[in-house]
Ligand SMILES: Nc1ncnc2c1ncn2[C@@H]1O[C@H](COP(=O)(O)OP(=O)(O)OP(=O)(O)O)[C@@H](O)[C@H]1O
């Protein structure tokens with residue numbers, strides 16, 4: 001029998017055959033970059049923003065578009081912001097290693113670029129600048145580079161800032177302020193800002209007092225629909241000579257609410273348990289869930305024990321009620337022993353701040369879909 005690698009991938013960017021659907025979103029993004037829009041793409045954690053934008057960038061025609069992807073996660077201030085942005089732009093504009101230094105010198109002369117070899121001997125561009133007391137000119141230089149590229153190369157430019165909420169950690173709001181004034185002037189440059197921690201992102205783009213207030217249109221990303229998961233999952237099982245019926249996939253999607261990371265993770269475990277030639281049964285799905293919950297049991301127990309009683313009650317309520325339930329309504333408060341709507345509100349606030357729950361169309365959902373199942377299976381308080 002062929003030894004096939006588990007086709008379900010979770011964690012990290014997925015692409016190609018591991019990437020399910022998102023056709024509408026890819027079209028929307030293509031339209032947005034074509035008209036040089038500024039978009040702010042946000043969702044819960046691990047819902048597929050980075051994978052989506054990565055695929056969207058790969059689909060752009062190289063002769064018409066130049067793109068740079070900047071991951072702001074490792075940055076902690078203006079200095080690392082400038083370096084990360086300059087490096088990503090330089091690398092994406094150089095078609096070979098020999099060009100790195102020339103490109104960097106043309107675009108970022110102020111940042112004293114040089115090219116060194118990394119641990120594997122691959123050339124990499126580094127910048128030897130010290131920020132001036134007021135780091136304005138350096139920030140200005142990196143943020144004006146995309147417009148220069150668009151003018152010179154007669155190509156449209158797409159700049160992606162991933163994990164953009166990270167700029168809230170910087171000492172000053174200088175990057176946000178410069179970004180605002182510069183991106184408003186740019187004609188042939190599209191900016192995609194990606195972020196997960198919704199309450200932070202909303203603070204950046206919806207709070208009137210913040211520099212980036214209304215600087216970009218909103219593009220909330222949702223889960224992947226069941227109709228798209230069914231052929232995707234069925235084909236992968238079939239290719240491994242394993243069988244799964246549509247109703248089994250529907251059950252999986254109900255458990256994970258179509259959330260890509262949890263759906264892939266559960267399918268990965270299920271695929272491991274299912275022998276070649278076997279059909280996935282309901283009890284096999286339960287066994288896969290058990291494997292996953294057993295693995296997390298220690299962490300979930302510690303998390304549960306760190307929660308106040310009303311927070312646990314609220315979570316139990318959310319785990320047991322259908323999606324869309326209103327946790328401040330009298331019936332929810334009574335049924336789950338919360339005492340009052342304001343107790344419920346306080347519990348929601350603290351769970352939101354810890355990213356344990358997320359807003360969802362006027363209701364709330366438990367972010368970790370496996371934690372939700374774990375809570376639902378627990379009998380004790
Ligand atoms: N289109 C997709 N098809 C199949 N699986 C996907 C898809 N998008 C995301 N996933 C699954 O979700 C996981 C997380 O994806 P990704 O890192 O792109 O999400 P993210 O929203 O950028 O996450 P984060 O909030 O951590 O930045 C992937 O490793 C994969 O398992």
Ligand SMILES: [Mg+2]
Pocket residue numbers: 049050051162
């Ligand atoms: Mg991401």
